[in-house]
Amino acid sequence: MTLLRHHLQAPAALRNLPSQVAAIRDAQRAIRGCDPQTLRAHTSQLRTFVQQGATVASPKVLALGGAIVCEAVDQVLGKSLYDVQLIAGIILAHGAVAEMQTGEGKTLSGVMPAVLHALPGRGVHVATPNSYLAQRDFETLQPVIEHLGLTAGCLGDDAEHGERADAYQCDITYAPGYAFGFDYLRDQLALRSAAGSRLGDQLRQRLRGAAGETRLLQRERRCAILDEIDHVLIDDAISPLILSAAGxxxxxxxxxxxxxxxxxxxxxxxxxxxxxxxxxxxxxxxxxxxxxxxxxxxxxxxxxxxxxxxxxxxxxxxxxxxxxxxxxxxxxxxxxxxxxxxxxxxxxxxxxxxxxxxxxxxxxxxxxxxxTALARITRQRFFGMYEVLCGMTGTATGCADELQEFYRLSVVPVPLRVPSRRQTLPTIRCRTAEEKRQRIADEARQCQQRLQPVLIGTHSIADSQQLAERFEQQGLRFALLNGKQDADEAELIAAAGRAGAITIATNLAGRGTDIHLDPEAAAAGGLHVIVSQHHAIDRVDRQLVGRAARQGDPGSVRFYCAPDDPIFRQAPWIARWLERRLAPPRDDTPRSDSRLAQMIAKQQSINQRKQACQRRELFQRDLATQKLIVTPRTRNAQGIEK
Incomplete structure (x- = not known):
C-alpha cells in the first residue's frame, strides 16, 4: 500500500490542509501583538470550549489554537512557524502520523498539537527517543507552554517518585517513550500491592492519619505524541518493557x-x-x-x-x-x-x-x-491504551501498513518547505570490507581538501572503530560518534557541518540534532553523506541519507557496498552477482547500477516483511494472554464491538 493510498484513507479533514493553515494565519493576524494576558485568556476560552464538548481538531479550536501557539512561539522564541510545520501540527491534532522529512523542524511542529491535546485537562505525554532529546525539547518549549498559561514537566532519569508524580500532573509531560511504559508498570505493581494489603493495615493507616490511598504516578493515558513514531511502535515493538528486580x-x-x-x-x-x-x-x-x-x-x-x-x-x-x-x-x-x-x-x-x-x-x-521480571508489557499494548495516539517521523514509507493494522493510524506526508537539492552519486563497489575502508578514506580526504564536510554512517560500533583506525593511519582529522547520545554527542554532530569536518558515526548517532552548514561548507557542496553499507531495512538507510541537503541546503550522498556486507548473508546470490562484476578485468568507475539497487531493495523488503511477521506474532500472542484487557486501539484489532 502506497503512502498516497494511506493519505486517501486519512480523515476527510486532512485532505485540505492548506485551507486549515490559511485559517490559522487569519486568526493569528487578528491577535498579533497581543499581550501575554490576552493569550492566556484565549487559551482559557478554548479550554472551556473543549471541556464543554468541542473536539480538539474542530475548525474553530484548530484555527484559534494554532494562532495562539504561533503568536506565543513568536513572542517567546522570536521564531515564526512555517506552513509545513503547521501542516504537521494539524495532522497530529487529528490523531494521525505526519511523515516530515529530516531537518524540517519537528520540535516546533509538535508544540501546537501538544497544546491542543492538553485543552481537555487530562494530560499529554510527549515521547522522544531518549532522555537527552526529552530534556532538550522540554527546555525549549516550556517557556512557550507556560506563556499560554499551561504547565509542562519532564521526567529525568534520576527523578524520585514524588518528582515524577508532579511531572505527570502537568498539562504536558516530556520523557523518553520507555519511561512512560515503565511508570505504568510501577503503578500496576503499586495497585497490586495495595490490593493485597490486609484490611486491618489499611484501617490502622487511616486511624493514624496516614494516606489511605497509594499515590500513583500517572493520571491516565489520554494522549501520546511520539517523536520518531516508527522507531517506537515498529522497531522497538519486539522488545517488551520489563520491570525487573535488581540483579x-x-x-x-x-x-x-x-x-x-x-x-x-x-x-x-x-x-x-x-x-x-x-x-x-x-x-x-x-x-x-x-x-x-x-x-x-x-x-x-x-x-x-x-x-x-x-x-x-x-x-x-x-x-x-x-x-x-x-x-x-x-x-x-x-x-x-x-x-x-x-x-x-x-x-x-x-x-x-x-x-x-x-x-x-x-x-x-x-x-x-x-x-526477576516483576511486570511486563509490550509497547504495542501499552501505547494502544491511549485514547489519542499520533506522531512524526521522516521514514513512514515502508511501515505505513503496520501503523494502520496495529494502531489504526493514518500516515499523511508533509511537503518539503523548499525543494531538495540533494545529489545521489553513483555507488562504489568494492571487493572486500578492507578495500572499502581505504576507498572511503580516500574520498573523505578529497572532500576535506576542498572543505566539504563529510558524515560517514557505519552499521556498528565495531565498524566505526575499524574505519577510525584507518583514518588515523592516513593522518585524517575526524570526530568519532558511536556511543550513547548526550549533550556532548549532540554538540559534535551539530559541528559536522563545518567546513572540512569529517564525522564517523553509527547510523543513528546524534539523531534529532540538526547539522547546520557554515558558509564555506555550503560553498564547497554542502554535507556529503557516505553510507558505508546498506542496512537490512531501507528506513535506516533513508534516515542517514536525510542528513544531507536539509531545508534547501546543498548536499550529496553516496553508497558503498561489498560482497561481504552483512545484508548479503541472507542473500548470497547478490554477493555472488557482485563478485562476478568485480572479477578481472575490473572497472573501478563509480556507477549507478539499477540492477544492484533493485536486488538490494528487494532484499530489504523481504527483511521488512519478516520483521513485520515477528511483530504480528508477538501482537497476537500478547492479545491471547490479555483477552480481558480491551483498550481503545486494540478493540478493532480484536474485532470487539463497542
Missing part, C-alpha cells in the same frame, strides 16, 4: 558460568555443535553433549538453575553469536546491549534466561544475578 549482586551460580566458559572453549564447531546459516540458533551435537558431561563433575551441582549442558550452550552462543561492539559494549564493568537495527546503546536492557550472565563470564566481568 546487581553476584549470581549464586557465577562459578557455574565460569566453568561453562572453560568447557565451551574446548568444543569444536561442526564436531560438537552447529550454527545455522541464518545465525538464528545453535545446536549441540551428540558428540558435544558427551564431551560436556564427560569433562565435568558439575552435572549435579546444587547451584544449577538449569541443566549443566544448557550453561555450556549459553557460553558457546556468547562466544560465537554475540560480538563485542556489534551486539554489546562493555562500559564501567557492565554489559550494555546495542540495538543492532539502529546502533543505539541501552542501559535498561538485559538478555534473559542466563545469556546475559554467560556474556559477563566471557568478558571476565562480575556475574550478576538473573533479573
Amino acid at each position: 546487581d549482586r553476584e549470581a549464586p551460580d557465577a562459578a557455574i558460568h565460569r566453568a561453562a566458559k572453560q568447557i565451551a572453549a574446548t568444543l569444536v564447531p561442526a564436531t560438537h555443535f552447529t550454527i545455522p546459516e541464518d545465525r538464528g540458533g545453535l545446536e549441540l551435537r551428540p558428540a558435544g553433549i558427551d564431551a560436556i558431561y564427560r569433562e565435568s563433575t558439575l552435572a549435579n551441582d546444587p547451584r544449577l538453575r538449569r541443566a549443566w549442558h544448557e550453561y555450556v550452550h549459553l557460553a558457546i552462543r556468547a562466544t560465537h553469536q554475540f560480538q563485542r561492539d556489534v551486539h554489546y559494549i562493555v562500559s564501567a564493568g557492565k554489559i550494555r546491549i546495542i540495538d543492532t537495527s539502529t546502533g543505539r546503546i541501552f542501559d535498561d536492557r538485559t538478555w534473559n534466561d542466563g545469556q546475559h550472565q554467560a556474556i559477563e563470564a566471557k568478558e571476565g566481568l562480575r556475574i550478576t544475578s538473573e533479573q
